[in-house]
Amino acid sequence: MLRLPARGTAYVVSDLHGHLLDFRAIVDAIELIPRLEAGEQVHLVLLGDAGDLERHRWIDKRVSEDDDARLFDLLIELERRFPAHVHYIEGNHDFHVLRIFEELRSFQQTHGVSGHPDKTTIQGYFNEFTAEYGEACFRVNLEPYDFVWRARPRHLAYMARSRLMALAPNGLVCVHAGPGRRDSGRMAPVWLDRAFRERCLRLVPERMMASLYYQLLNNRYPNDYSLDDLRAFLTAVGGSIMVSGHSPLPQFRAGPNATIDGCAIHHGLISIGGQQAVLGSSYGCLPGQKRFLAFDLAKPYTSIEDLVPGQEILDVPKAHRPSILDDSAEIEVPNMVEVFELPQETESSEGRA
Numbered sequence: 001m002l003r004l005p006a007r008g009t010a011y012v013v014s015d016l017h018g019h020l021l022d023f024r025a026i027v028d029a030i031e032l033i034p035r036l037e038a039g040e041q042v043h044l045v046l047l048g049d050a051g052d053l054e055r056h057r058w059i060d061k062r063v064s065e066d067d068d069a070r071l072f073d074l075l076i077e078l079e080r081r082f083p084a085h086v087h088y089i090e091g092n093h094d095f096h097v098l099r100i101f102e103e104l105r106s107f108q109q110t111h112g113v114s115g116h117p118d119k120t121t122i123q124g125y126f127n128e129f130t131a132e133y134g135e136a137c138f139r140v141n142l143e144p145y146d147f148v149w150r151a152r153p154r155h156l157a158y159m160a161r162s163r164l165m166a167l168a169p170n171g172l173v174c175v176h177a178g179p180g181r182r183d184s185g186r187m188a189p190v191w192l193d194r195a196f197r198e199r200c201l202r203l204v205p206e207r208m209m210a211s212l213y214y215q216l217l218n219n220r221y222p223n224d225y226s227l228d229d230l231r232a233f234l235t236a237v238g239g240s241i242m243v244s245g246h247s248p249l250p251q252f253r254a255g256p257n258a259t260i261d262g263c264a265i266h267h268g269l270i271s272i273g274g275q276q277a278v279l280g281s282s283y284g285c286l287p288g289q290k291r292f293l294a295f296d297l298a299k300p301y302t303s304i305e306d307l308v309p310g311q312e313i314l315d316v317p318k319a320h321r322p323s324i325l326d327d328s329a330e331i332e333v334p335n336m337v338e339v340f341e342l343p344q345e346t347e348s349s350e351g352r353a
């Protein structure tokens with residue numbers, strides 16, 4: 001677990017899924033590099049899922065085919081230069097890419113191969129997996145994690161160094177997805193410091209999914225946890241508000257002007273019970289509403305209502321927004337399946353940048 005200091009500014013960015021242009025736009029807008037060079041107390045917290053870009057490329061042609069690898073290279077460079085200021089929180093996609101490379105290692109062992117798996121080896125494993133478990137299982141367990149085709153050992157090492165959660169003295173808690181459920185065991189910081197990915201990966205699938213580690217990377221409201229779980233989790237870790245990514249924001253809309261129970265739209269964020277903000281900085285944002293957040297680490301936050309546009313809630317610069325979401329900005333898009341699931345060809349956004 002990462003502990004942020006009690007002063008300075010923490011910028012929080014979620015779910016880039018290979019959108020190098022959005023990331024660069026954010027870094028430029030906050031003048032991150034000159035400020036860090038000048039010794040300012042500035043922190044950048046990425047809420048995971050920087051890799052895996054095929055679904056993002058369906059809706060935004062400005063995501064190029066190897067932009068997630070380039071994005072990770074940029075993060076590795078930022079970490080090298082400013083190790084105490086640029087932080088990566090693990091997302092479910094990071095977890096699963098690492099999981100697949102563990103599986104590839106076993107696959108290579110049984111075939112007497114060693115070294116970083118090449119494309120032939122990866123395809124060989126995918127074929128064997130599909131033959132054994134079927135196409136549907138392949139689509140859920142392997143296909144969404146397309147960064148495996150581009151990930152180099154340095155990228156895997158970077159993802160493996162990621163943190164499960166960030167906690168600040170002002171009450172801010174950052175995780176990729178939801179809080180754990182109350183029935184998922186001890187939730188205090190001391191327990192979280194001992195939660196290891198390796199241990200989680202060794203569990204049988206049912207127990208892995210029930211583990212707190214896995215829940216923090218995957219839980220979605222309202223199916224996976226309740227408002228009581230959220231409050232209990234914040235109390236257990238000593239936090240007062242939580243920021244997450246992970247869930248495409250249109251899914252919180254029950255209709256054009258309504259949200260599902262317990263949720264409200266708060267200036268482009270989803271507020272869950274007033275205590276959790278679901279953020280979309282790139283992939284999965286509300287149409288035309290890419291946001292990132294800036295927290296004053298010296299100021300206590302007790303409610304999502306404390307987050308003010310222009311102060312904590314910032315726009316990802318407009319020139320870098322993807323075309324399909326800009327184009328549909330006036331249309332209500334209550335059905336996330338239409339926006340995020342269907343592989344649809346769209347006009348190139350090049351001319352709009």
Ligand SMILES: [Mn+2]
Binds near residue numbers: 217245246247
């Ligand atoms: Mn995710």
